[in-house]
Amino acid sequence: MIKLLVIGNLGKDAILNNVNGKNVINFTVAHTEKYKDAQGVQKDRTVWVDCSYWTDRTGVVPYLKKGTQVYVEGNPDVRTYTTQDGRNGASLTLRVLSIQLIGTKGGEGASGNPASGNSGYTPQTPAYGGQPVVSSPNELTEPMDDLPF
Numbered sequence: 001m002i003k004l005l006v007i008g009n010l011g012k013d014a015i016l017n018n019v020n021g022k023n024v025i026n027f028t029v030a031h032t033e034k035y036k037d038a039q040g041v042q043k044d045r046t047v048w049v050d051c052s053y054w055t056d057r058t059g060v061v062p063y064l065k066k067g068t069q070v071y072v073e074g075n076p077d078v079r080t081y082t083t084q085d086g087r088n089g090a091s092l093t094l095r096v097l098s099i100q101l102i103g104t105k106g107g108e109g110a111s112g113n114p115a116s117g118n119s120g121y122t123p124q125t126p127a128y129g130g131q132p133v134v135s136s137p138n139e140l141t142e143p144m145d146d147l148p149f
Helices: 058-063
Strands: 004-010 015-019 022-036 042-054 068-082 088-104
Touching: 004 042, 004 088, 022 058, 042 068, 058 088
Parallel strands: 042 088
Antiparallel strands: 004 022, 004 068, 015 022, 022 042, 068 088
């Protein structure tokens, strides 16, 4: 099995479709990586990943808005095609197994105002002012500062 992990921003709002009686959430994630070329010039390289999330958990759709930063993991597939002008092309697709909302691009819309592009999602910060607490059952639930090592 090959697993792909992607952290990036949604390129547009997610779309909920129903295919043969099953729900699928389609969205595109862009991951931009900064690098320096041979001359030392700072450049950006963006990889777009087309995602399909086959699930009955459709409550996440209102939060999957353009610019929202997400963490997705799943099984990748590269599809090749020929363009109308005869050139070869390829696209990276991902059959999503899990998704986590991280925030909005550049911290925009942190007010929780739906008109700000955040749709009411704000990353939780603990009241004690320390590191965020991980809420997964198999992960740490203590602040990072209180670790014994």
